[in-house]
Amino acid sequence: MSNGPSSGLAPLRVALAHDYLMERGGAERVLAVFAELFPDAPIFTAVYDPRRTLPQFAARDIRVSALQRYVSRGVPYRALFPLYPAAFEQFTFDGYDVVLSSTTAFAKGVITPPETLHVCFCHTPTRFLWQLKQEVSQHVRLVRVALRLFGPWLRPWDFTAAQRVDRFLAPSQHVAKRIRKFYRREATVIPSPIDAAFFTPGPAPSADEHTFLIVSRLLPYKRVDLAVETFRRLSTPWRLVVVGSGPLLPRLRAGAPENVAFLGRVDDLRLRALYRSCRALVVPGEEDFGLTPLEAQACGRPVVAYGVGGARETVLPAQTGELFDEQTPAALADALRRLAAGRYRPAVARAHALRFDKAYFRARVQGFLAAAFDAHCAAQCDGDLTPLPSLRTWREGATG
Numbered sequence: 420m421s422n423g424p425s426s427g428l429a430p431l432r433v434a435l436a437h438d439y440l441m442e443r444g445g446a447e448r449v450l451a452v453f454a455e456l457f458p459d460a461p462i463f464t465a466v467y468d469p470r471r472t473l474p475q476f477a478a479r480d481i482r483v484s485a486l487q488r489y490v491s492r493g494v495p496y497r498a499l500f501p502l503y504p505a506a507f508e509q510f511t512f513d514g515y516d517v518v519l520s521s522t523t524a525f526a527k528g529v530i531t532p533p534e535t536l537h538v539c540f541c542h543t544p545t546r547f548l549w550q551l552k553q554e555v556s557q558h559v560r561l562v563r564v565a566l567r568l569f570g571p572w573l574r575p576w577d578f579t580a581a582q583r584v585d586r587f588l589a590p591s592q593h594v595a596k597r598i599r600k601f602y603r604r605e606a607t608v609i610p611s612p613i614d615a616a617f618f619t620p621g622p623a624p625s626a627d628e629h630t631f632l633i634v635s636r637l638l639p640y641k642r643v644d645l646a647v648e649t650f651r652r653l654s655t656p657w658r659l660v661v662v663g664s665g666p667l668l669p670r671l672r673a674g675a676p677e678n679v680a681f682l683g684r685v686d687d688l689r690l691r692a693l694y695r696s697c698r699a700l701v702v703p704g705e706e707d708f709g710l711t712p713l714e715a716q717a718c719g720r721p722v723v724a725y726g727v728g729g730a731r732e733t734v735l736p737a738q739t740g741e742l743f744d745e746q747t748p749a750a751l752a753d754a755l756r757r758l759a760a761g762r763y764r765p766a767v768a769r770a771h772a773l774r775f776d777k778a779y780f781r782a783r784v785q786g787f788l789a790a791a792f793d794a795h796c797a798a799q800c801d802g803d804l805t806p807l808p809s810l811r812t813w814r815e816g817a818t819g
Contacts, residue, residue, distance in 0.1 A: 433460040434512055436520040436529050438503070440467040440476055441496050444636050445710040446542050449590075449611050450521045451475045452777050453540075456784065457519070465506045465525065466490045466499075484509065497666075501569045504528055504576050517792060520584075528580035536795040538788060539584040543594050543612075543707040544601045546640065548574045550768065578602060586791045588784075590708035593728045608786060610732070612780030613713045615773050617687065620719035620765050621695035629657040630721070631755070632697035633706070634690065634711040637665030642704035642725070642746060644671060644810070647749040649703075649755075651676040659701070662693060694718035699740065699758050702730060703751060709733050712740070717772035719765025723754045733775075737761070739768045 435457065450658050451473055454462065461480040466487050469477050484506035488587040490496050503525040510529055512518055518537045520526040526547045531537045548570055578601070581587075587606035595606040624630075631650075635641045643661060650659045659679045661671070672681045685693070694700070700715035704722035709729045712722040716739050724730035726742030734740045740763070743754035 431516045432514055433457045433517045433519065434463060434515045435460045436463045436507070436510070436518060436522070436526040437497055438524050438526045439465045440469075440472040440481065440520050441490075442636065443473055445611060445708070446521060446523055448613075448710060449471050449540065449542070452612050452780060453519055453521060453784075454479060455777075456781055460519075463507075463526075463529070464508050465503050466496050469589075482510070486793075500524075501573070504573070504580070517788065519788075524577075525580075527584055527744040528576070530560065530583065534799055536788075536792050537583065538586045538588060538791060539581075540588040540590075540600055540609075541594065541606065542590060544581075544597045545577050548577050549597070549601045558567065558701065573586075585795060586787075588787065591729045591732050593732065594707050609780065609783045609787065610775050611710055612719055612777035613710055613772065613775050615717045618639050618691055618694065618714045618767060618772075619719035620717075621692070623719070623765060624696050624698060628696070629655065629698050630696070631657060631659050631699055631701050631757070632693055632715070633659065633661045633663070633701050633703070634693075634714075635661070635663045637661075637663055637667040637671060639702055641665075643667070645703045645746055645748065645751060646701050647671060647675055647679050649751045650679050652748050653678070653752060653755075654706040657698075657759075658685050660693065660697070662690065690714075691718065694720055699723050699755075703756075705748065706730055706733075713772045714769035715777050716740075721758060721768060721770050723751070723758050735771060739771050768787075 434455055435450065435453055440617055454475065461482050463482045465484045467481050467483050486499050486502055488504050489499060507525050507528045508530055512529065512531045512535055514778045515535050516533050518529060518535055520529060520537065520539045522539060523542045527539045527541065581602035581604060587598055587604050589598055589606035590607050590611040592608055595608050598604055598606045633643060633646055635643055646659060650657065657678065661679065661681045662685055664684050668681065675681065694715050695718050697720055699721045700712060702709060702722060705725055705727045706729040712724060712730065712733045715722055722734050722740035724734050724740060724742055725746060726744050730742060734742060736742050741758045743750040
């Protein structure tokens with residue numbers, strides 16, 4: 420399957436790999452940009468439900484594992500996590516020049532032929548294996564038992580899988596440090612992209628608008644519970660609107676005060692409208708990188724974020740938002756008050772977000788893959804062996 424013009428050489432064959440297509444998170448948005456970059460590349464994934472993920476994948480060549488049959492019969496896809504390593508190892512990539520995997524867990528474990536370059540865009544090392552204490556403490560008892568039972572077996576597999584990767588990419592310096600710590604591998608940082616041509620400013624909200632917004636999967640580490648509790652304690656008429664779905668939605672919604680509303684999933688047009696009309700986006704959890712703060716800033720809105728991890732690379736304190744240092748209601752409330760009292764220029768937020776537009780991301784990924792593939796070809800060539808077609812040649816043909 421070809422990707423791009425051949426420029427006189429045999430066209431490259433590229434495959435994409437992703438953990439599962441069951442969500443609409445930041446990792447899926449990055450995969451969508453990879454899919455734009457390689458429009459003919461098949462996507463290998465463990466399981467797929469077109470109703471639950473981005474609509475951009477509906478017309479793609481999606482190749483699922485044997486686990487799909489269980490999900491189709493109603494088995495929760497998260498319950499199958501001990502089987503994911505075997506699912507990815509059973510995929511075959513004979514004849515592909517490049518495999519580009521996008522992963523937070525399992526897709527890096529694909530086994531590629533020696534002549535195939537495997538580049539992994541690692542959104543984060545597997546959280547439930549390498550941050551086990553934090554993950555276990557935040558889940559219900561059944562999940563805690565499963566993590567303790569399978570973690571000691573899966574952790575060595577995860578480390579071994581990381582050694583199969585030829586080159587790592589990371590969305591932030593924060594994630595690159597984790598990759599170095601847990602996998603003993605170096606990673607090149609290319610920040611995740613946003614679609615700045617779509618997420619654009621609208622009419623500025625009125626000065627008395629005090630509706631704050633969260634856009635997040637409702638998982639324990641996202642700490643939406645912290646924001647809900649903070650707004651419960653506020654004596655102001657401020658409101659919080661939460662966009663997103665996940666296993667914690669029923670619990671959070673049942674315990675929410677009147678000034679907190681849950682909208683569930685919304686389409687991108689509604690999401691853009693919510694960004695434009697909110698007072699600020701709230702990010703209460705530690706983000707590996709965080710696309711939603713940049714989408715909000717692209718719409719001209721400031722951000723209040725927990726000042727650890729990716730937020731330090733996407734939010735400019737006192738210019739495009741405010742950071743808070745402790746995950747407590749008091750610390751978050753203080754940051755909200757500082758933001759409400761400040762003045763934030765939409766043009767400044769927009770200019771900052773433009774640095775992360777997907778056009779720049781695509782160019783940087785292309786340049787990285789060109790150099791990596793040329794180096795991989797040189798390492799594979801020995802004596803009279805004919806070099807493999809160069810991705811740089813493909814890139815120059817595609818842009819010339």
